[in-house]
Amino acid sequence: MFSDPDREHLDDVSKHGGRVRSFRHERGNWASFVYVAFHPREEFLEMLEELESVARKHGVVLTKMEDFHISLSQTVVLRHHWINPFVQALRDRLCSVRRFLCVADQLKVYVNNEKTRTFLGLEVVTGQQQLQEVVSEVDKSLQEFNLETFYQNPSFHVSLFWCVGEVTNSLLGDCLLELQKVVDEFEDSDVLTRFYADEISCKCGNKVMSIPLC
Template identity: 65%
Template structure:
């Protein structure tokens, strides 16, 4: 297709000279027409795609699935907007982890997952969002408290996460997951874990570092949380909306 487009451009540029319809003075050089922007973007997109799985551009992270054009990584979650003091708490936790030889990177945003990351085709996105809205629009806001430090690894054991497990609100989160799962099933997508540990990831690192973070290190980390000023306030929030992120698009579903 790309070759056909370029051939068409060449044909269009030379046809004016063949038919003698150019307005340029005789003997003056007629520069070729520049390729349309759409053609330039077509080749630029190809270059961008080649770098999408480059681990050096993602902090060494490894994709759970290969990127393909038209496939959008999608997940459903409840957002958490941290106070400045909460970020100070996370910094203290990272300092303790570093003392045990584990150097973590703070998450750029905080949330509680309500689905696994799945792959949606581009034309499925809007129908999927409409399905979520249909199932979640009657749900009410609820309280969440995430105050129990815990270590997690992804299924491939290529990344380790330090998170806060939910101690209050799990029953409501299960209700949300149940509805989200119904939408996922409609599109033949993988549902959430059978026995989920609802949590908010705070920081991550490459590799399986669970062994270094658990045990005495985990005890010290929990003490940091328990002793931190106003930690009981900083680790609680109201779940007021459900969000779905598909690629670079974010959709919000407010709760009542």
């Protein structure tokens, strides 16, 4: 199972907190996506607890993401025998990319394509150009396998929470302002919301392959 919000296959929603998957699982097919992992400090998780509490006061119950990352592709289906060639194509294209700084400190509300889940995330404000350059190379690798490329003009972000359904209106306005205030005023937030992208990861099923940047 993936924490990536955009594409998930159809199955028993009761096993996934009410989330709806959008493509059916088939033997030999592996749901896969490319991303930059974000490994938060303990203090970052404390900040998330405060955000969750504020949202609850506004009537929104949020569920914390199981892991944190910046997506660099949509979730696509790879045949088993495509996995190694696809990852090698990524390695070849990314071998000369240098590590870079990302700062993600602006809260933003997102909804998946099917409008079945709403997300609260931190948008990247520093590192967007470098992420777009990486996406360009990832897209080329996807095209080699006739797979769908990433979104046009993406909003790079780290998803923090999700909830079932389309609840954008409940999170916007005063709620979002109060949530952003938590981030802005949290001790050492300027440190907690910045990290270096020093490797690109590709997750296929439950297997993660990492590509170090130079």
